Amino acid sequence: MKVSIIGAGNVGALIGMRIAESDLCDVVLLDMIEGLPQGKALDLSTAAPIVGHHRKITGTNDYKEIVGSDVVVISAGLSRKPGMERKDLLKKNAHIIKDVVSKVTTHSPDSMILVVTNPLDVMTYLAYKLSGFKLQRVFGVAGVLDSARFSTLIAQELNVPVSQIEAVVLGGHDKTMVPLPRHSTVSGTPLTQLLSKEKIEELIAQTRETGAKIVSLLRTGSAYYGPSASAYSMIESIIKDKKEVIPTSAYLSGQYGLDDICIGVPARLGREGIEEIVELELNKEEREALNRSAETIKKSIKELMKEIKY
DSSP states (O other): OEEEEEOOSHHHHHHHHHHHHTTOOEEEEEOSSTTHHHHHHHHHHHTHHHHTOOOOEEEESOGGGGTTOSEEEEOOSOOOOTTOOGGGGHHHHHHHHHHHHHHHHHHOTTSEEEEOOSSHHHHHHHHHHHHOOOGGGEEEEOHHHHHHHHHHHHHHHHTOOGGGEEOOEEBOSSTTOEEOGGGOEETTEEGGGTSOHHHHHHHHHHHHHHHHHHHHHHSSOOOOHHHHHHHHHHHHHHHTTOOEEEEEEEEEESGGGOEEEEEEEEEEEETTEEEEEOOOOOOHHHHHHHHHHHHHHHHHHHHHHHHTTO
16 A cells, blocks of 8 residues: 655654554655655665665655555645744745646545645645545545644643543634533543633643644744644554544544534544545534634635636
Protein backbone atom coordinates (compact mmCIF):
# COMPACT_ATOMS: atom_id res chain seq x y z
CA MET A 1 0.00 0.00 0.00
CA LYS A 2 1.07 3.58 -0.57
CA VAL A 3 0.37 7.04 0.84
CA SER A 4 1.39 10.09 -1.16
CA ILE A 5 1.87 13.44 0.53
CA ILE A 6 1.57 16.64 -1.49
CA GLY A 7 3.68 19.26 0.23
CA ALA A 8 6.97 18.24 1.81
CA GLY A 9 7.20 21.00 4.40
CA ASN A 10 7.30 20.39 8.14
CA VAL A 11 3.83 18.81 8.37
CA GLY A 12 4.11 16.72 5.22
CA ALA A 13 7.59 15.42 5.97
CA LEU A 14 6.63 14.51 9.54
CA ILE A 15 3.55 12.63 8.33
CA GLY A 16 5.83 10.70 5.99
CA MET A 17 8.25 9.96 8.80
CA ARG A 18 5.50 8.70 11.11
CA ILE A 19 4.09 6.44 8.38
CA ALA A 20 7.45 4.96 7.40
CA GLU A 21 8.83 4.56 10.91
CA SER A 22 5.67 2.78 12.05
CA ASP A 23 6.19 0.45 9.04
CA LEU A 24 2.64 1.25 7.89
CA CYS A 25 3.18 1.52 4.14
CA ASP A 26 5.36 3.08 1.42
CA VAL A 27 5.50 6.88 1.17
CA VAL A 28 5.79 9.39 -1.67
CA LEU A 29 6.75 12.97 -0.79
CA LEU A 30 5.89 15.44 -3.57
CA ASP A 31 6.65 19.13 -3.65
CA MET A 32 6.98 21.91 -6.21
CA ILE A 33 10.42 22.88 -4.91
CA GLU A 34 13.13 21.01 -6.78
CA GLY A 35 15.31 18.95 -4.44
CA LEU A 36 13.25 19.48 -1.29
CA PRO A 37 11.24 16.23 -1.35
CA GLN A 38 14.20 14.29 -2.73
CA GLY A 39 16.45 15.49 0.07
CA LYS A 40 13.93 14.76 2.79
CA ALA A 41 13.17 11.33 1.34
CA LEU A 42 16.88 10.50 1.27
CA ASP A 43 17.32 11.69 4.84
CA LEU A 44 14.33 9.65 6.05
CA SER A 45 15.53 6.59 4.14
CA THR A 46 18.93 6.65 5.82
CA ALA A 47 17.20 6.46 9.20
CA ALA A 48 15.62 3.12 8.26
CA PRO A 49 18.50 0.90 9.46
CA ILE A 50 18.42 2.69 12.81
CA VAL A 51 14.69 2.67 13.51
CA GLY A 52 14.16 -0.66 11.76
CA HIS A 53 11.53 -0.06 9.08
CA HIS A 54 11.55 -1.49 5.55
CA ARG A 55 9.43 1.05 3.72
CA LYS A 56 10.28 2.74 0.43
CA ILE A 57 10.30 6.56 0.65
CA THR A 58 10.26 8.44 -2.66
CA GLY A 59 10.86 12.15 -3.10
CA THR A 60 9.65 13.72 -6.32
CA ASN A 61 8.36 16.76 -8.20
CA ASP A 62 6.40 14.56 -10.63
CA TYR A 63 2.76 13.64 -10.02
CA LYS A 64 3.25 10.42 -11.98
CA GLU A 65 4.81 9.00 -8.80
CA ILE A 66 1.48 9.15 -6.92
CA VAL A 67 -0.18 6.64 -9.26
CA GLY A 68 -1.78 3.81 -7.28
CA SER A 69 -1.93 5.68 -3.97
CA ASP A 70 -4.42 4.47 -1.38
CA VAL A 71 -4.47 7.86 0.35
CA VAL A 72 -3.25 11.23 -0.92
CA VAL A 73 -2.56 13.78 1.81
CA ILE A 74 -2.74 17.43 0.79
CA SER A 75 -0.55 19.49 3.08
CA ALA A 76 0.59 21.95 0.39
CA GLY A 77 -0.13 25.61 0.96
CA LEU A 78 0.89 28.61 2.99
CA SER A 79 0.98 28.39 6.77
CA ARG A 80 -0.18 31.05 9.16
CA LYS A 81 2.19 33.75 10.32
CA PRO A 82 1.80 35.81 13.51
CA GLY A 83 -1.22 38.09 13.28
CA MET A 84 -2.66 36.20 10.31
CA GLU A 85 -6.21 34.90 10.56
CA ARG A 86 -7.23 31.66 8.87
CA LYS A 87 -9.45 33.61 6.48
CA ASP A 88 -6.34 35.40 5.20
CA LEU A 89 -5.18 32.06 3.85
CA LEU A 90 -8.46 31.41 2.08
CA LYS A 91 -7.85 32.74 -1.42
CA LYS A 92 -4.17 31.87 -1.69
CA ASN A 93 -4.50 28.30 -0.52
CA ALA A 94 -7.70 27.75 -2.52
CA HIS A 95 -5.79 28.18 -5.77
CA ILE A 96 -3.17 25.70 -4.57
CA ILE A 97 -5.85 23.16 -3.62
CA LYS A 98 -7.55 23.62 -7.00
CA ASP A 99 -4.32 22.80 -8.83
CA VAL A 100 -3.38 19.87 -6.60
CA VAL A 101 -6.82 18.23 -6.74
CA SER A 102 -6.87 18.36 -10.54
CA LYS A 103 -3.58 16.47 -10.62
CA VAL A 104 -4.65 13.97 -7.95
CA THR A 105 -7.83 13.08 -9.82
CA THR A 106 -5.81 12.61 -13.01
CA HIS A 107 -3.02 10.45 -11.60
CA SER A 108 -4.68 8.70 -8.64
CA PRO A 109 -8.45 8.64 -9.28
CA ASP A 110 -9.08 5.71 -6.94
CA SER A 111 -7.39 7.24 -3.90
CA MET A 112 -8.85 8.92 -0.84
CA ILE A 113 -7.99 12.57 -0.17
CA LEU A 114 -7.01 13.74 3.32
CA VAL A 115 -6.76 17.53 3.57
CA VAL A 116 -4.42 19.20 6.06
CA THR A 117 -4.20 22.64 4.42
CA ASN A 118 -5.89 25.56 6.22
CA PRO A 119 -8.51 26.95 6.48
CA LEU A 120 -9.18 23.26 6.95
CA ASP A 121 -12.95 22.83 6.66
CA VAL A 122 -13.27 25.16 3.68
CA MET A 123 -10.32 23.57 1.86
CA THR A 124 -11.81 20.11 2.51
CA TYR A 125 -15.12 21.26 1.04
CA LEU A 126 -13.32 22.66 -2.00
CA ALA A 127 -11.35 19.44 -2.50
CA TYR A 128 -14.56 17.41 -2.29
CA LYS A 129 -16.39 19.57 -4.82
CA LEU A 130 -13.51 19.75 -7.29
CA SER A 131 -12.55 16.07 -7.10
CA GLY A 132 -15.93 14.60 -7.90
CA PHE A 133 -15.07 11.77 -5.48
CA LYS A 134 -17.70 10.16 -3.28
CA LEU A 135 -18.10 11.99 0.02
CA GLN A 136 -16.66 8.99 1.91
CA ARG A 137 -13.30 9.51 0.13
CA VAL A 138 -12.59 13.18 0.92
CA PHE A 139 -12.08 14.41 4.48
CA GLY A 140 -9.88 16.65 6.58
CA VAL A 141 -7.79 16.70 9.75
CA ALA A 142 -9.78 18.74 12.24
CA GLY A 143 -11.33 17.61 15.50
CA VAL A 144 -8.68 14.99 16.18
CA LEU A 145 -6.11 17.76 16.65
CA ASP A 146 -8.44 20.03 18.60
CA SER A 147 -9.50 17.10 20.81
CA ALA A 148 -5.85 16.29 21.48
CA ARG A 149 -5.19 19.87 22.52
CA PHE A 150 -8.23 19.83 24.82
CA SER A 151 -7.04 16.50 26.28
CA THR A 152 -3.58 17.90 26.96
CA LEU A 153 -4.96 20.85 28.89
CA ILE A 154 -7.32 18.63 30.90
CA ALA A 155 -4.46 16.28 31.79
CA GLN A 156 -2.31 19.16 32.95
CA GLU A 157 -5.12 20.63 35.03
CA LEU A 158 -6.02 17.33 36.74
CA ASN A 159 -2.46 15.95 36.80
CA VAL A 160 -3.50 12.66 35.19
CA PRO A 161 -2.08 10.72 32.21
CA VAL A 162 -3.48 11.81 28.85
CA SER A 163 -4.22 8.14 28.15
CA GLN A 164 -7.07 8.36 30.69
CA ILE A 165 -8.79 11.18 28.82
CA GLU A 166 -11.33 11.01 26.01
CA ALA A 167 -12.01 14.55 24.86
CA VAL A 168 -14.51 15.43 22.13
CA VAL A 169 -14.43 18.56 19.97
CA LEU A 170 -16.85 19.20 17.11
CA GLY A 171 -17.26 22.10 14.69
CA GLY A 172 -14.85 24.14 12.65
CA HIS A 173 -11.09 23.86 12.98
CA ASP A 174 -10.91 27.47 14.18
CA LYS A 175 -12.00 29.65 17.09
CA THR A 176 -15.61 28.54 16.61
CA MET A 177 -14.74 24.92 17.52
CA VAL A 178 -17.14 23.24 19.93
CA PRO A 179 -15.48 21.28 22.77
CA LEU A 180 -18.05 19.05 24.50
CA PRO A 181 -17.36 18.74 28.26
CA ARG A 182 -20.42 16.49 28.75
CA HIS A 183 -19.01 13.98 26.26
CA SER A 184 -15.40 14.33 27.45
CA THR A 185 -14.31 11.90 30.17
CA VAL A 186 -11.43 11.10 32.51
CA SER A 187 -11.31 7.35 33.19
CA GLY A 188 -14.97 7.24 32.21
CA THR A 189 -16.06 10.09 34.48
CA PRO A 190 -17.57 13.10 32.67
CA LEU A 191 -15.40 16.20 32.86
CA THR A 192 -18.37 18.16 34.20
CA GLN A 193 -18.18 16.12 37.39
CA LEU A 194 -14.48 16.81 37.93
CA LEU A 195 -14.07 20.51 37.21
CA SER A 196 -16.12 23.63 37.79
CA LYS A 197 -17.94 25.29 34.92
CA GLU A 198 -15.58 28.26 35.19
CA LYS A 199 -12.47 26.09 34.97
CA ILE A 200 -13.88 24.14 32.01
CA GLU A 201 -14.63 27.39 30.18
CA GLU A 202 -11.05 28.49 30.85
CA LEU A 203 -9.69 25.26 29.34
CA ILE A 204 -11.99 25.59 26.34
CA ALA A 205 -10.74 29.13 25.72
CA GLN A 206 -7.14 27.90 25.92
CA THR A 207 -7.92 25.07 23.51
CA ARG A 208 -9.28 27.55 20.97
CA GLU A 209 -6.15 29.68 21.26
CA THR A 210 -3.55 26.89 21.16
CA GLY A 211 -2.94 27.06 17.40
CA ALA A 212 -2.55 30.84 17.41
CA LYS A 213 -0.29 30.63 20.47
CA ILE A 214 2.02 28.17 18.71
CA VAL A 215 2.18 30.46 15.67
CA SER A 216 3.03 33.41 17.91
CA LEU A 217 5.77 31.51 19.74
CA LEU A 218 7.34 30.00 16.62
CA ARG A 219 7.19 33.36 14.77
CA THR A 220 8.15 31.79 11.43
CA GLY A 221 5.54 29.07 10.99
CA SER A 222 2.70 27.08 12.51
CA ALA A 223 2.24 23.80 14.37
CA TYR A 224 3.50 20.57 12.82
CA TYR A 225 4.06 17.90 15.49
CA GLY A 226 0.38 17.83 16.52
CA PRO A 227 -1.05 18.12 13.00
CA SER A 228 1.24 15.38 11.66
CA ALA A 229 0.32 13.03 14.52
CA SER A 230 -3.36 13.77 13.90
CA ALA A 231 -3.10 12.99 10.20
CA TYR A 232 -1.17 9.81 10.95
CA SER A 233 -3.87 8.54 13.33
CA MET A 234 -6.47 8.91 10.58
CA ILE A 235 -4.27 7.28 7.93
CA GLU A 236 -3.48 4.37 10.23
CA SER A 237 -7.18 3.72 10.88
CA ILE A 238 -7.79 3.64 7.11
CA ILE A 239 -4.80 1.55 6.05
CA LYS A 240 -5.25 -0.98 8.86
CA ASP A 241 -9.04 -0.88 8.51
CA LYS A 242 -9.29 -0.21 12.26
CA LYS A 243 -12.66 1.52 11.92
CA GLU A 244 -11.84 3.87 14.79
CA VAL A 245 -14.19 6.76 15.53
CA ILE A 246 -12.08 9.86 15.00
CA PRO A 247 -13.17 13.53 14.90
CA THR A 248 -12.97 14.36 11.18
CA SER A 249 -13.87 17.22 8.87
CA ALA A 250 -16.50 15.42 6.82
CA TYR A 251 -19.08 16.41 4.22
CA LEU A 252 -22.53 16.33 5.80
CA SER A 253 -25.81 15.69 4.02
CA GLY A 254 -28.31 16.08 6.83
CA GLN A 255 -26.38 14.73 9.81
CA TYR A 256 -26.54 17.03 12.85
CA GLY A 257 -29.15 18.99 10.90
CA LEU A 258 -26.44 20.33 8.57
CA ASP A 259 -26.20 20.03 4.81
CA ASP A 260 -23.66 20.81 2.08
CA ILE A 261 -20.80 21.60 4.44
CA CYS A 262 -17.55 20.07 5.68
CA ILE A 263 -17.22 20.35 9.45
CA GLY A 264 -15.68 18.41 12.33
CA VAL A 265 -17.78 15.45 13.51
CA PRO A 266 -16.98 11.96 14.85
CA ALA A 267 -16.50 9.57 11.92
CA ARG A 268 -15.64 5.88 11.69
CA LEU A 269 -12.58 5.54 9.44
CA GLY A 270 -11.74 2.30 7.66
CA ARG A 271 -10.59 0.90 4.35
CA GLU A 272 -13.50 2.59 2.56
CA GLY A 273 -12.74 5.98 4.10
CA ILE A 274 -15.58 7.49 6.11
CA GLU A 275 -17.75 4.45 6.84
CA GLU A 276 -20.12 6.15 9.28
CA ILE A 277 -20.87 9.59 10.70
CA VAL A 278 -21.49 9.14 14.43
CA GLU A 279 -24.20 11.50 15.67
CA LEU A 280 -23.82 12.42 19.33
CA GLU A 281 -26.79 13.57 21.35
CA LEU A 282 -26.45 17.32 21.76
CA ASN A 283 -28.32 19.60 24.13
CA LYS A 284 -29.70 22.94 23.01
CA GLU A 285 -26.58 24.91 23.95
CA GLU A 286 -24.23 22.48 22.19
CA ARG A 287 -26.36 22.38 19.04
CA GLU A 288 -26.54 26.17 18.88
CA ALA A 289 -22.74 26.37 19.21
CA LEU A 290 -22.33 23.83 16.39
CA ASN A 291 -24.75 25.78 14.21
CA ARG A 292 -22.81 29.00 14.83
CA SER A 293 -19.60 27.25 13.82
CA ALA A 294 -21.30 25.92 10.70
CA GLU A 295 -22.53 29.38 9.73
CA THR A 296 -18.97 30.73 9.90
CA ILE A 297 -17.74 27.95 7.60
CA LYS A 298 -20.65 28.39 5.18
CA LYS A 299 -19.94 32.11 4.93
CA SER A 300 -16.32 31.38 4.02
CA ILE A 301 -17.40 28.73 1.51
CA LYS A 302 -19.76 31.20 -0.17
CA GLU A 303 -17.01 33.84 -0.41
CA LEU A 304 -14.56 31.28 -1.77
CA MET A 305 -16.87 29.84 -4.42
CA LYS A 306 -17.59 33.34 -5.68
CA GLU A 307 -13.87 34.14 -5.75
CA ILE A 308 -12.86 31.07 -7.78
CA LYS A 309 -16.04 31.28 -9.91
CA TYR A 310 -17.07 27.71 -9.12
